[in-house]
Amino acid sequence: MKKLLTATALLGALAAPAFAESHGGYTFALVPKAMNNPFFDLARDGCYKAQEEIEGVTCEYIGPGEHTELEQIQIVQDLITKGVDGIAVSPSNAPAMAKTLKEAEAAGIPVITWDADLLEDDKGLRAAFVGTNNYDIGVELAKLVQARHPDGGTICLQTGGAAAANHNERLKGARDTLAGEDMGEAPGDMLDGQGGWTEISGCPLITNDDGNVAVQGMTDILAANPDLTAFLSTGAFTQWFDNAYRGAAEPYKDKMASGDLTIVVADTLPMQIAQTKDGLGNGLVGQRPFEMGYLAMQMLKDLKDGGSLQDPTYTGLDVCTNDNIDSCVE
Structure with a gap:
């Protein structure tokens, strides 16, 4: 099954550039830790909302079907080989992902992290982090x-x-x-x-x-x-x-x-x-995963257009108790 998922991910990756290119815009990948996770579903929704609202942006939401570190690394390597315009990744294994992102740096593909960041010594491999403190x-x-x-x-x-x-x-x-x-x-x-x-x-x-x-x-x-x-x-x-x-x-x-x-x-x-x-x-x-997915696309677009990013960009927290549970989420 894992081999099938990786192959599917690769086929999807190979198909996306033509779509983006035909529309004269950018294809940005949003890579979660796993696609069977309701938290990341909300980030996906934010990514697709950005695709609707930000001119020239195509969201490619792609990741392991289940939480599998090696498969996530393989997917990012496939995206680099394909030559997407930018990658936003939530690293499952920060040190291992950093090694792969050196390939993105060599290929001139901008990277941001979201939800999870790289270790301190590797943060130079990404332009910014968006997500929660x-x-x-x-x-x-x-x-x-x-x-x-x-x-x-x-x-x-x-x-x-x-x-x-x-x-x-x-x-x-x-x-x-x-x-x-x-x-x-x-x-x-x-x-x-x-x-x-x-x-x-x-x-x-x-x-x-x-x-x-x-x-x-x-x-x-x-x-x-x-x-x-x-x-x-x-x-x-x-x-x-x-x-x-x-x-x-x-x-x-x-x-x-x-x-x-x-x-x-x-x-x-x-x-x-x-x-x-x-x-x-x-x-x-x-946390606010919808905002993470949306802002990841906006930030990669800003980066490609020559803008600068705030690093880190925090999306805030909602603190709930039994007493305020009806009103605690913005």
């Missing part, structure tokens, strides 16, 4: 936990890919905030009593952006640790599959209502809003 997501998630548990407790952190720079920055933001001190280079050192917080054995949970893995991981941890104070996830994958998440969280609804347990998750997708309204979560920190 990922450190701040971790900060805001941790503040939601602290507001409910000012004296600390035990916590399990759940994250995406171990090499995903954005999730590592979120982990560091959460750890620094809970500890009240700098916990070292991202993703930060595990909490061991700092600020009253201790990370339990078996965490952080690595999901590789797989919703099934995320729900099962949360289920197992909550069952094995009945006195857990807080569960903090740096990505919406925990709540993507509505029925599965509801089934996992329902047994703990009373504990969440009483304040004995807190579950907070990144993002504010529609199913997450509904789950929080129903008392199956205590807080969300939402």
Whole structure:
């Protein structure tokens, strides 16, 4: 299946330049970590909206069918070989993607990153980053936990890919905030009593952006640790599959209502809003993926037209609790 997806991606890539060329404009690729992800669906919608509204821009939304680092790298290599006019990529594996983007630099293809960035030493390979201040997501998630548990407790952190720079920055933001001190280079050192917080054995949970893995991981941890104070996830994958998440969280609804347990998750997708309204979560920190997809196209167009970019360009956050869930998302 992975070979088929890569071949399909390559065929789609080969077809796009003729379309863009015939319209006298630019073809810009928006490359997500995975195309089976509702978060990235919103970025896709923003990309296509930009195609409608910005003259001379064609959005080519293309990425792995599932979260597969090697396939994402192959797709970007195919885009470079094809000679697209610009690439906006959310790197699954930042160091590995940087090696591939050196080929884009050699080919004169401008690159921006979105959602996830490159590591600091490699940022010269892209013109700018557009998306969330990922450190701040971790900060805001941790503040939601602290507001409910000012004296600390035990916590399990759940994250995406171990090499995903954005999730590592979120982990560091959460750890620094809970500890009240700098916990070292991202993703930060595990909490061991700092600020009253201790990370339990078996965490952080690595999901590789797989919703099934995320729900099962949360289920197992909550069952094995009945006195857990807080569960903090740096990505919406925990709540993507509505029925599965509801089934996992329902047994703990009373504990969440009483304040004995807190579950907070990144993002504010529609199913997450509904789950929080129903008392199956205590807080969300939402990104704005539609704006990321739209602005990625605008920024690449500005770059091709000789303009300059603001780096980084942040799209803001929406912080939700059980109390403001009806009005927290802009």
